[in-house]
Amino acid sequence: MIRFAALVSVFVVAVAVRWPSCGESFWVDELHSAWCIAGTLGQVGERAAIGNQQPAYFIALYLWRHLVPASLVAVYGIEATLRATSVLMTSLSAAWLVAIVSGTGIRSRAWRPPSRNPSSDAARGGRFSPTRNTLVGGIAAGLAFALQRDAIFFGTELRPYAAIMLITTAALALARHLTLTGYSIEAETPGNTLPIGSDAASRNPASPEFVQPRGCWGRAALHGLVMFAAAVHVTSLIVLAPQLMVFAIYDLWRHRAHAPSRRAIGITHVAAGVIWIVGAVLWIWSHGELWQSRDNWNSFAITQGWGDLWRMWPWGALVIVPVVGWAVAARLGASISWLRRGAFQEPRDDSGRRRDLLMAGLVLAGVIGSTVVCYLLSAYAGVPLWHRRYLVASLPLLCAVMGWFIGATRCFSQSATLVVQIAMASACLALLLTAQGALATWGRGVSQLARRGEDWRSAVAWVRDAADDDDQVWIDAGLIEQNTQPTLVADPKVEEYLRYVTAGPYRLGERVHCVAAGRDAIAAWLAPSAPDDSGHSSTDLIASQSRFLITRRQSHRFNRLPVGIKGYRFGRVTVLTRR
Template sequence: MLAIVRGGALRQWFVGGLISAGMIFGWASMAESLWVDELHTSWVISGAFSDIQSRAAQGNQSPFYFYLLHGLQWVGQAVGIGSGELGIRLPSWIAWCLLLAVIVRELKRVQPAALSMNSGSQTQPWSRLACRLRLPKQRDRGGVLPAAHSQGDSENEGGGDLASLSLVAIPLAWLALDRIQWFYASEARVYSMLQLLSFLGWLVIAQLFVAARNPSRDGGEHSVAILLALWIGLGVGMVHLHVTSMLVVVWQWLFGLVALGLNWWGQHMRLQAGFEASGGGGGARLTRTVSSLVRWCGCGAIVGGIGSTALLWTPGLWNRRQQWESFAGETSWTALFQLFPVLVLVGPVVTALALQYFLKGTHRAGWSRQNSCPGPSVVPGPLVMWCMAALGPWLTAWGMAASQLAPLFHRRYLLVCAVPLVMLAAWLLSRVENHWLRGGAAWVALVGLLFTQGTLDVWRNGELVGWQRVEGWRQATEYVQAQHRPADQLACASQLIEGEGLPLPLDATWNRYLSFPLRGLYGISIPGGLPGEPQALTNDVKQWPQLLQVDSAARASHRVWLFFRGPAEQLEQRLQELGDFQALGAQEGGPSGTLTAVAPVRGFGRVSVVLLNLEPPQPRSEVR
């Protein structure tokens, strides 16, 4: 598959090219207009620092991401980046680039061990998996953390040079060419950061497991304490950045509990079977394992206690959770398997493993021989961890949505499962020894990924990333700005889920929130450079006339620019429901004016604009 790549320098350039491709695709996605969620980000940080918490809570968001972004905006303005589209999207793109770098580092660490397992040598299951942090007095001893690159180990034996490259390049290509990842890498939201922090959390747990099993190493106990504190910080940070991160934090804690529990059980069984003397090192190891279990439970309690305070920032979030059902409540079997490309990535690799099994008639299990100590012992390896990381939050969210507990089954809430899914497929791919089977499975998975996400169609049309957000707010506001007059009224029908069932009159707080797409970066300027004041429209079209009603003594006949989040056909249907723009008559709240279309509806993707003329209501004495 990669036979054309020769030499260490060329291999580095090849991997670097894949990283650059992922960075370029993510950067190219930032050329699109902001969509409604990003416009909420723009509006939240556009006001005073004291307004961030209330504005974030209205959108069911934690304020801490916006506090961070507000501070970064100040730094960006100081260095000349500004606070425009690039300024608010840049942190997500940087998090994406860091994620790619961490993944490459981890894949390079994993693949020599995978090749040595295939060749029959014995290595610790966590030796290559753990992200080796340079902690005080920590040295690699006794094969616990063998060197990441051992030339005599596997790279230059029997084609290992090519195989080691493929085990880094293939998973990296899966991730870097994932079109949906480009979207979140360029989105002015918290999810790209959460993906990075979550992956780091899993790597910290892997390293923690190594340190806990080998406390006699220099600095072992000190390293464990640092790793525990680091995981607590990552867990609390994720939950406070977005409360749905509690899903992945809980599964990280459960995996640590299972791993330590199985370690205790294995040591206990060895003592019972007489493989180790209770008065010797076996009893001491068992005591240390129990201590590790107690500390791990304490860490979970700390993260749970501090993390639960995140709900204080959004006090009405739980009561409003059913609002998400319109976009995160699908629980069919089709939706379950379409949320992530699990069949596309894992299916070909599992097929290759099955073919290898039947062709060779042997099966190398991988972790059954990981322990040099005799006696019963269970050591959960990378396969278990990546399965729990990829499938745990995913299936939990699906179950919560199916039981109507909380509709959380949306890719943005579960993006933390994407990288573990790639790592799971990569680990399975490392078990395929035949390079033809491995290359075939990798190519089938990659082509399937590009096909199912529409990337091939985008490239066939001569585009790099395509139009992903499909909301042309920037183009729509530029169109209106070019024709706007000082006396024109602005109306915004953002069609947010919070706009359902609101009573009239609409208070000022809800009016500002429902019209935030026209209050941040894309506000319409009136003479003097001041932003225009948009009027929000609820999701109930019957309330529009009353919301647009203007007292005749205060304002004469005037034009109204109506922004609608939806395609042009949908806006035309809404206007048709108002009686073909004519004689709206008396509505709830009193008489209203007459709306007439001045120009046809103009569509900008899923954002539409129409110019209307509003005649003020006639006095009742003049109505016949």
């Protein structure tokens, strides 16, 4: 009951800190998501693909949009209604982390139902209930994810990254379950079940040749979850693929003492590996143009220096403080126990704590490895991958690592352990909130922790009210795809894509004519290009006919606008108008 209350409380906290950020205007990336679902179901995949996205998330979003009652949209607005999907997914992830870190662990690899005799369960292996100590670590992990700045930002954004974090949490839960359970040797003696890989099992003469592969489907499901994450957004593999490799290696090593189990597990992972290789080859073959156009992403997905590694995630609050706290507490606890008893004695049946530490170490190694490799590829191989959105699957993993180290902390007594764990959790959360400025924001009476700053809603509404019939409006959304297009975009499909910011929930209406601009839109609109043989260029003529330009780019030209042109700011969106 206490654990259920903790799950619900963390879920409520996660929703509460995210909801105030849901009413803000969509920013340009979110407007692409809204545009994808603004047409028919058949258009969803095509519109997602032209924006270099995969369709799975947008199809689900389309279904959500058409299942939500219009009355809710009228009350909360289209922004909050659609962003609620990300809020719910990340809030569920936060609550799920409480269950994973504190949860219904299984001490032995071979599951047995619990008996009424605790000593019998300890001897055979069975379920154990979460203690106060592990629950503190679980609550800390859930609250850290609920309150972390990037988890809030992506958890209130109409993009696939909240789904990636939820899938990562599900994969972590399954991997955790598989490390605590496994294959059972059905001995000839009824009811005799031993942990695979244990010395007792390897020496047991009653163990038959046949091993029932109860865990094969679970391991296949783990590969399937990661494949599903790749189908939602392929960049999730930057984090999840190394995690899967680490799990497979550890899985084989853990069952090394029993050949049938090792063989069954190896076949499962190898078969999944073949599917991975085939899928990777097909994906690379069908997306070769992305590699050719990778320079387009260099404006925001490149490294600035080795300090980027430290600034990527809150390593101090999520890793350094809990690891150091655990190590110091372990050393002090051992010293105090030795002074009080004359010799240090390990707690009885401490396998659960050791497995928590092992799991935390494996997950942390995978996260650090993927982060460093991603940095090196971006810095030295010219692969523009260095952005939090591409590594966002690391967040629930790091929060779980923090919770496991806190939950594994032990002192010389139960009460001292509880006090130390609460102190560690409080220190980690306080450092997290202070470093990201959340406490200062709340101190000013501001509840909105995630801000985009692009008020497209107000900008489009202002132009819609100010424009006359048949006025021409240039749209300069500042998309990376504009860099390869001339100022006057010739391809109608590309032109439609480049003006999606006014084709979704924020529309200018049928009275005006919208034109999507390519590169150099501001310069062309303000200072027409050189004339051709007739004395006027086509860009010059069209620009002079346009009364409005809506852009999210920043330009030094805005400081001194030509006579007859005025500028209006709506956050980071600027509207230029000429008389």
